[in-house]
Amino acid sequence: MNAFDLAVTVALGSTLATILLNRQVTVAQGAAALVSLVLLQFATAWASVRFRSVRSLVKAEPALLLRDGRAYCGDQDEVGQSGCGRDTEEFVPGFVEHTCTATPP
Incomplete structure (x- = not known):
C-alpha cells in the first residue's frame, strides 16, 4: 500500500461515515462519491x-531519517524530499522517546 492508497482508503471511510451520519447527503450523492473515489483509485493504479x-x-521511496538514535542528514536531496530538514532537535528526542521506550521481548 502506498501513500495514495492510504489517502483513498481514508477518503472512502470518511465518505461512508458522512453518508451514514449526515441527513443532508442523499444516498445517491454518497454512492456517486464512493464510485468516483473507486474509479479514481483504479485509474491511478492503471496509469502508475x-x-x-x-x-x-x-x-514514494523510503528515506532514512534516523541512524543509531541520531538524525541522519547524509544525502541532502533525500532529506529535503522527505520534508525533514536539518532542524531536527525537536523531532529526534520525541521520536526516540515514543518509539524506543518499549522493552524488547
Whole structure:
C-alpha cells in the first residue's frame, strides 16, 4: 500500500461515515462519491503500472531519517524530499522517546 492508497482508503471511510451520519447527503450523492473515489483509485493504479512518470508521482521511496538514535542528514536531496530538514532537535528526542521506550521481548 502506498501513500495514495492510504489517502483513498481514508477518503472512502470518511465518505461512508458522512453518508451514514449526515441527513443532508442523499444516498445517491454518497454512492456517486464512493464510485468516483473507486474509479479514481483504479485509474491511478492503471496509469502508475503503465507510466513511470505517474508511478513516481504516486509512489514514494523510503528515506532514512534516523541512524543509531541520531538524525541522519547524509544525502541532502533525500532529506529535503522527505520534508525533514536539518532542524531536527525537536523531532529526534520525541521520536526516540515514543518509539524506543518499549522493552524488547
